[in-house]
Amino acid sequence: MGDPVTLTPAAAGLIRSLRAAHGPLMFHQSGGCCDGSAPMCYPAGEFRTGSSDVLLASLTVEGVPEPVEFWMSTAQWELWKHTRLTVDVVPGRGSGFSLEAPEGVRFLIRSHLAR
Template sequence: MAEGSENRVTATPAAQKLLDEIIADHGPVLFHQSGGCCDGSSPMCYPRGDFLIGDRDVLLGTIGDTPFYIGAAQYEVWKHTELTIDAIDGRGGMFSLDNGRERRFLVRSDICAVD
């Protein structure tokens, strides 16, 4: 996991419910948060075997048994934050498993204490 091996990601009950529905349909999944231009604030949810984790991706934590990775460049910007994954009305990212469910994942962040 990221510096200090602490879990830096949590989920709201709404996000956990949506995640449970997706896992029931697709099996184990993972999240990846990138700094891309299109869905940079939307975590993408993929079947665990369908997304290759890169050497520079950082494991930020887990939601239950679901790992949450973040791209290295995005991690540098957000390394002093704790992320909360929420679910809101709307369509998910084009390749994310929440797409087409009329609910989508959204990242909310809180700044952590900096030593």
């Protein structure tokens, strides 16, 4: 099936920039009603994961010394487990809690059925 989560070049570039400013990073995708397709980017360890979350990927980004973990709520993963997810960047303001919010862009998940 391949990796369940991949990055576009634009997302990788933004991750490099955010890593330089904030240190090691992580993503969490909650599937909430408002930002269901917008993964949140946090300093690594700032968002506490638990038994209701699953680690989908440890993303390797050229120029970033450590993997960037991508977590998702188990309930959301149950809905999306037959898809491949691509983290992309689009213009617009994301959540105020996600590190990219002040940049005028937001991370976005593009999903397609796994084959």
